[in-house]
Structures are given as structure tokens and as C-alpha cells.
Amino acid sequence: MFSVLRSLRWRMQSWHALILLSVLVGFGCLLHWEMVRAHWDRIDDELLGAARILEGSMLAVPPAILEALAQDVSMSGPRMPRSNPNRPRWPEDRRPEDRRPEDRLPEERRPEDRNPPPIRSPQILPPRMVPYRNWNFPGADTQDLGDRTEEEWEASIQLPAQLPEQLGRNQGAAYFFIWRSDGSVLRESNSPAQPPTRNDEVFASLQRDRMARQERGPFREVFIRGPRETLICVGRSALREREKIAGMTGMMIASGLSVLGIGLIGGWWLSKRAIEPIQRMSRTAQGINANQLTDRIKLSGFDTELAGLGATLNTMLDRLSQAFEQQRQFTADASHELRTPVSIILTSSELALSKPREPEEYREQLVKCKRAAERMRQLTDSLLTLARLDSTTNLEMTHLDVEALLQDAVSSIQPFADSKSIEIHSHLEHASLQGNETLLRQAIGNLLSNAIKYSRREGQVFVRLLKSKDYATIEVEDHGIGIPESAISRLFDRFYRVDESRARAEGGTGLGLSIAERIVHCHRGQILVESVLGRGSTFRIALPLLS
């Protein structure tokens, strides 16, 4: 379980699933809400349309009255019929500027109200409809009854007993109720439903905007304020819409789930594709170990990012295998160097012991054995020094007078120089620094003995100590055989010898310069060499004065 949580692929998959799920849920909810709203809006529009028709029917004036009205206009100008002025109304429905002059409050009265503008002549319009009121005008609540009484008007209203089928578009029979302002039913259709009871919410919304809607059980109902304080309610069953919505919701959930499923499978496949090359890389890397460092991760077929990682790994492997190769080479060289004197000792002693011999013969073999043992001692000393230098992180440092150190080193090598009649010239400035005396003496000694070893008889060796601001520079210059250019880069490699047979004859281990280099590096210094073949070499050690 823990490993599953740590798995990149599983984590990627979980995040993918979470994001996909939230997107689907959000989108689905929005879609669902929009769909439901659209459905209800459509029903409401239908019902409202029906209500408007009912209202229109209630406003229709019988043709006889229309004729009388037209005659009145031609004879005595228009009358301003007023219905019962005491009838309760909803004056707060009207904004002050929309109120008719006679409705205005005393403080709102305007000068032109005294002389009302002439009323324009009513137009003759198609029968049955009088454009007496603008139905969109807020607060429409009265109707001119002409010469009729309220009862005559009510009786003249012709409404269908049932709303036409197309109103409900065959989706459940529509019904209506019309109430008077006192709450009594003025008209009603053959209704499949009980009339709605008073609903405060509906009432409040009717006060505001002449129209309200409500859901009552399986029915959807729209209320509008009708003419002469009536209230019209049109409703119909919304069961089929509900079923439809439920069906579509189900479909949406089902399709959402299948999208989620496909998305998850796709994500799993994608993450597999993304991780597969990493796994491939790690399999290759597993196959590479200390014994098998030659393998490399194949970079072809990887994407840029992974190819970068692979290249980095390969570079690391290159360096690693180089280090291993160096180590292997060093071990091989060291064992070779040690085995040779051992073979000499073994062969010489076996030969000496194979039969009784003259003392001189024994002596000869013993000399060989001693030489070989001497060589082994030198070699083991050098190897130990190197091992110690490799493992040491901080040397034991003391305050050193480099000038005195060099004088000392020169005087101790003097006998060797004398044996080849070589003259050593010293030019030493005064310098002192923090350093390890024994090691620095060894490094300088190695350079000096090399200089003498590779100088011709009666040659000259120059030793200089120069002091600059930050460095003390020790120079050892000889005019000897020099070093070929091709050998300079390998000069400080362990067991490297420019001329194998010559170095052997001179008794070198092939480690002197490596040791000198290590010592200088341990002092945070630098060692450089300049050489011309046949003309001589100059070794330069720069040591920082401040440690």
C-alpha cells in the first residue's frame, strides 16, 4: 500500500482521476442546471402565453358597445369613463410620474393638470380588440366598462371552458382559474387539479411584477394580474417534463461515468508510456555495475527531457569507469612492479641453492637479491606515501621557512650531484608559509633528484625560490635530456615512465612525480612543467603564502 502511494505512476493516475472527476462534476452540474431552467422557462412561457390570451379575452369588448363608443366620439368628444373610484387598487404599483393626473397626490400636481391636454380620437381597429390599455404598462388594473355594470362585464366575458390543446402542446391538459379581487372564483376551466390555495411568496412576487410562478405537486402554475383586480392562474401538469429531466440526468451521469472511465484508461496508458522509458533506463542502469561499466544507456528513442537525464547518467558512468580503469591500471602496475623484484629474488636464490657453489657465485646472487629487495622497499615506501596522501584530508601544517628548506634539500642532494659532476646554482628569496615540512622536502627532493638523474655529466641545475604577492614559486631547472611533448600530459600519472628501460636502469619507481604532485595539491598549490626535448626541463611549484 505504501509502495503504491510512493509510485509515481499511481500518484499521477490519482491526480489525473481527481482533476477529471472535478471537471466532469462541475460541467455536469452546470449543464443540468441550464437544462432544467430551460425546461421550466419553456413551460412558463407557454403558460404565460395562455394567461395573456385569457386576459385578452376578458378585455374584449362586445361589438355593440364598440359601435356606440364610435358614435359618442363623433358627437360629443370622448368621455373619460371612470369606474367606481372607490374600488381598492394598488397605487404603489405606479411610479409617481406614471400616475395619471387625477391620481397624483396634491403635492405632485403639475400646472398642466388644470387644463388637461385634448384627448386624441380613438382609432377604429379590428373588432373585438380595443387598444385601450397597453398591457405591458405596469400597474394596469382598471378597465373601462363603458356603459356596462360590473356584472354585465363579467357576464360578457367569453372564455373557453378548457384551454386549447395546443397550449399545452399535448403535454398534459392545461387549466385555469380566474379570481375576483375578493377571492371568489370568477371563472375556471374543467380542471384536473384542485384550485391553488393562497401562497405568500406568489403574492409578494405578484405585488412586484404582475407575474408569479409556482410549482404545486406535479403542476406548474403561472399567475398574472388580470383586468379589474382579477387574478388569473394558468397551470398544467409538468410530470412528463420531470420524467424527461430525470431521464436526461441519468444519461448525463452515465455518459459522465463513461467519459471518466475512458479518461482513466487513457491516463493509465499515458502514464505507462511516460514511465516506460524511465523504467527502461533504470533496467539498463541496473545492468551496469563495477564489473560491467562499458554499457551505456541508449539515448535514441528517448524524449528530450529523458535523453538529458540519460546523457547525464552516461557522463557519470564515463567518469566512473575512467576512475575504475585508473584504479585497475594502478593495481595492475603496482602488482607488476612488485612481482618483478620478487621473481628476481626467487630465481636468484633458487639458482644459488640448486647446487654447491663458489663463494663468489653466492655473492653475485645475493647482490641481485639485495638490489631487488631495495627496489621493493622503495616501491612500498612510495605506495604507502601515496596511499596516505590520498586518504588525508588535512595535513599537519607548521610555519615553514621555505628558503631554509630548499638550502637543506640542495645540500642533501649534493653528493649525488657531485657523483655526476653537476653544479647546482641556487637563487633563493626569503619566503615562509604554512606547510608540512617532511612532505614538501620529499617533493622538492624528488624534483632535484630527477633533475640530476636526467642531466648530462658536468651539467648544471638551477634552483630558484621566487616570492610574489600570493605565491612562493620554487623552480628546478635542468639542461638535460628533456621530455617529449607527447609524454608531458602523462608525466604525473602513476607508474608512467617516459623511457621504460632507462628509468629502470636509473632505479626509479615511476611514482616520484605523482607523489610530488599529490603533495603540492595537498598544499593547495600547483605544479607545472616546461620542457624541450634535448634542451632540458623546468618544474615549477607554486605554493600559496596564505593557507
Add this chain to the structure above:
Amino acid sequence: MRLLVVEDEVDLLESLAQALREDGYAVDTADNGDDGYFKAKTWDYDAILLDWMLPRLNGIELLRRLRRDKKTPVLLLTAKDSVSDRVAGLDQGADDFLVKPFNLSELLARVRALIRRSTGNASNLIVIGSIEIDLASKTVMESGNAIELTAREYAMLELLAVHAGKLVSRTMIYNHIFDEQDDTLSNLVDVHISHLRKKLGRDLIETRRGQGYILNV
């Protein structure tokens, strides 16, 4: 039997050469690859002891060049001891491989085995009529009695015996019995032959005038 030792460690080279001479071989030496290659190409040695790491021309390269026209058995001496090194050495044409440091007695035994195999003998004992020659102990018996021979006489008998029934020319005897240090006169061969005849019987070695000698089976 004449050997060539190529080894750059002079002390080791001297000791080896001395040990081999004391064992009855004629020994030439070379302390670098170039000289070694030149000598190996010039003379028909019975075996070559070759060091791997040599200045100027390394042992493996020397071997590779030598194998173009010589079948001389080669014993490779080296401080390299990894399996891959041995395989490389043997694949380049070495007949045997000895890792330094080695025991002198083992080295001598390997040289004997190398020469024996190259002459087609499976055992160290050569029997010709009533004469038995033991190549390992370098002793000769006739009808059960030990016969005292000098080193040179033995070397000559051994050379004739390994080529028994075949003509051995005087040049061949010179090439295989004497090394570069010898400046022995040529008529010494006849002296050694006559000594051998005295000790082992007249009929054993037949002289072919102007050609050489044959050991009759």
C-alpha cells in the same frame, strides 16, 4: 637444445640464463623487444622464453610478428595474471604461460614439456634399442646401467635422439648445441660424436659424409 630468453630485467635475465645453461641448454639472451625479435627470427630456437612487458617492442607484438614465419614454441613470462591477459597471450600464439614470480623448477619443467611437445614426444623417456634417455633427469641408461656423459655429449645425444631416424646436419647441431657465448671450433662436434660412440657403441650413430649424422632406431 638452444633457447632464447627475452627479459628486460637484467638481474632476472642473467639468473635465468645461468639456470638454463646449468640445466644443459644453450642460451641466448636479449634485454629488449627489438633484439629479441631479431634473434628469434634469425635462429631456429628450440624454445623462446618471452617477457610480456618489454621496452621498444612488447612481448605480445613480438610474438605476433614472429608467428608470421616461425613456429618456435614460446613460453610467455609475465607479471600480468588476469584470465583475460592469459587468454590474449595464448591467442596471440604463445604455447604456454607462466606468471611471475615463478619457481625455477617449474620453469625448467615447462621448458622441457614445451620442447618435448614440439618434437612430437609424449613422454620424457626415449627408448632406442637398449638405450633409455630420461629427458627430465638427463640420464642415459644402457641395458640398465647408467652411463656417464658430459653436458655437451648428453645435449648432442638428446638432439639426435629426438630426431631419431632422421638426418641431423652439422649446422643443426651447431645451431642447437652451442649458444652465442660459445666460440667452440667446428671439429669439436666430431670429438663429441666419437666420445658418444665409445660410450654407447659404434653402430648407434651413423655418419653420412658431407651431410650429417643419423641415430639408427
